[in-house]
Amino acid sequence: MSDRVVTIGGPPGSGKSTAGRTVASELGLEFVSAGELFRSEARRRGISLLELSALAEQDPSIDRALDEEMVRRADPSRLLDGRITGPLLRRRGVPTQYVVVTAEDRVRWNRLAGRDGGTVEDVAVQTKAREASERDRYRRYYAIDLPKESPDLLVDSSELSPGEVARRIVEFVAPPGGTR
Numbered sequence: 001m002s003d004r005v006v007t008i009g010g011p012p013g014s015g016k017s018t019a020g021r022t023v024a025s026e027l028g029l030e031f032v033s034a035g036e037l038f039r040s041e042a043r044r045r046g047i048s049l050l051e052l053s054a055l056a057e058q059d060p061s062i063d064r065a066l067d068e069e070m071v072r073r074a075d076p077s078r079l080l081d082g083r084i085t086g087p088l089l090r091r092r093g094v095p096t097q098y099v100v101v102t103a104e105d106r107v108r109w110n111r112l113a114g115r116d117g118g119t120v121e122d123v124a125v126q127t128k129a130r131e132a133s134e135r136d137r138y139r140r141y142y143a144i145d146l147p148k149e150s151p152d153l154l155v156d157s158s159e160l161s162p163g164e165v166a167r168r169i170v171e172f173v174a175p176p177g178g179t180r
Helices: 016-027 034-045 049-058 060-072 085-091 105-116 120-142 162-173
Strands: 005-009 030-033 078-081 096-102 153-156
Touching: 005 016, 005 085, 016 030, 016 078, 016 096, 016 162, 030 034, 034 049, 034 060, 034 078, 049 060, 049 120, 060 085, 060 120, 078 085, 085 096, 085 120, 096 162, 105 120, 153 162
Parallel strands: 005 078, 005 096, 030 078, 096 153
Antiparallel strands: none
16 A cells, blocks of 8 residues: 555535545545535534635634644545645645546536535535635635646546546556555
8 A cells, every 4th residue: 555645626516525435445445525524514503514614714713623634634544535635735744646526617516406406506606605715715724726736636527427537546546556
């Protein structure tokens, strides 16, 4: 096994979590999702994701606690799913394989509407607001501008099945005949 932590980032609805779960299973890694931790915190507080994002804009401790939990969990035996996790670990000197899964906006919004409900138009508005909030917080809290970060692997899932996305990641992370 490699001493590198595998991280998967990308925007909401890109397919990163779906691919991440499959990759983790195929490689025998524990799957840890920042999104799931954030959703869990919103449920614990009895508020929506957008409301928690709005609170996080005013209270840096919300993001910092989540991000520190992801850093604490960084270990080669785990695959970490989180938009900022890879760049954050790199800045901390943690050996990381930073994979980004992306997709065209309309594809992402359709996926999110299918998963969470609502109209594609409403999901587009909510997702744009969420992404703008996160982009601003990442810059303010960590001086990280995600679009300027260079992943080790970029996979556009717009026209790929979840299995194809996962296969590309597995082949990159653990090439046939190679070691992870």
